[in-house]
Amino acid sequence: QVQLVESGGGVVQPGRSLRLSCAASGFTFSDFGIHWVRQAPGKGLEWVAVISYDGGSRFYSDSVKGRFTVSRDNSKNTVDLQMNSLRPDDTAVYFCARDASVVAVVSYPAYWGQGTLVTVSS
Amino acid sequence: DIQMTQSPSSLSASVGDRVTITCQASQGVSNYLNWYQQKPGKAPKLLIYDVSNLETGVPSRFSGSGSGTDFTFTISSLQPEDIATYYCQQYDDLVALTFGGGTKVEIK
Numbered sequence: 001q002v003q004l005v006e007s008g009g010g011v012v013q014p015g016r017s018l019r020l021s022c023a024a025s026g027f028t029f030s031d032f033g034i035h036w037v038r039q040a041p042g043k044g045l046e047w048v049a050v051i052s053y054d055g056g057s058r059f060y061s062d063s064v065k066g067r068f069t070v071s072r073d074n075s076k077n078t079v080d081l082q083m084n085s086l087r088p089d090d091t092a093v094y095f096c097a098r099d100a101s102v103v104a105v106v107s108y109p110a111y112w113g114q115g116t117l118v119t120v121s122s
Numbered sequence: 123d124i125q126m127t128q129s130p131s132s133l134s135a136s137v138g139d140r141v142t143i144t145c146q147a148s149q150g151v152s153n154y155l156n157w158y159q160q161k162p163g164k165a166p167k168l169l170i171y172d173v174s175n176l177e178t179g180v181p182s183r184f185s186g187s188g189s190g191t192d193f194t195f196t197i198s199s200l201q202p203e204d205i206a207t208y209y210c211q212q213y214d215d216l217v218a219l220t221f222g223g224g225t226k227v228e229i230k
Contacts, residue, residue, distance in 0.1 A: 037166075044222075059216070108156055111168075114164075
């Protein structure tokens with residue numbers, strides 16, 4: 001079955017960088033886009049970024065554009081989220097999620113990992 | 123970005139009650155509207171896609187309807203295992219997916 005496992009979370013100081021990773025299994029990884037969605041403590045869901053199945057298209061929310069970069073390695077079945085210039089309001093659980101549509105630019109998150117917590121604090 | 127407004131933000135109902143949640147988009151989203159369930163400490167789970175289509179394995183007591191800017195999510199007979207927060211989400215704007223603020227459902 002579809003499995004997504006996030007890693008790389010932790011405590012980081014404001015202004016520093018952190019790299020999250022999402023390892024996928026149970027499906028043909030190179031056929032699907034991957035989303036990142038975050039949830040601040042006690043708050044709702046916020047879409048962060050998406051990368052298409054082939055890496056050719058990448059989209060970001062305005063709140064992270066220019067600071068975060070999403071990439072993928074289809075030979076390793078992994079997607080990374082490089083987060084630079086982190087701010088306290090980036091504190092959240094970060095989920096990766098597989099897109100619903102096969103070999104499409106993107107559509108919507110259908111299968112989710114369990115998330116990894118990022119805390120930005122001095 | 124398209125804003126999604128959910129109401130109510132929370133509700134309390136008895137087992138067996140019919141529960142309805144509404145979601146309004148700031149502009150038309152065609153039928154690109156989904157509903158997710160999130161139980162405490164867990165990842166969100168897709169329940170309904172494209173307004174009214176149940177994801178495989180989702181009980182038939184869950185349903186969705188609507189079009190354009192106004193959408194409704196219904197639990198026909200609330201069960202104890204339905205305690206969760208429910209989110210609507212639009213993907214009409216593929217470069218800026220947005221979620222509603224969530225509706226927390228509790229048992230009275």
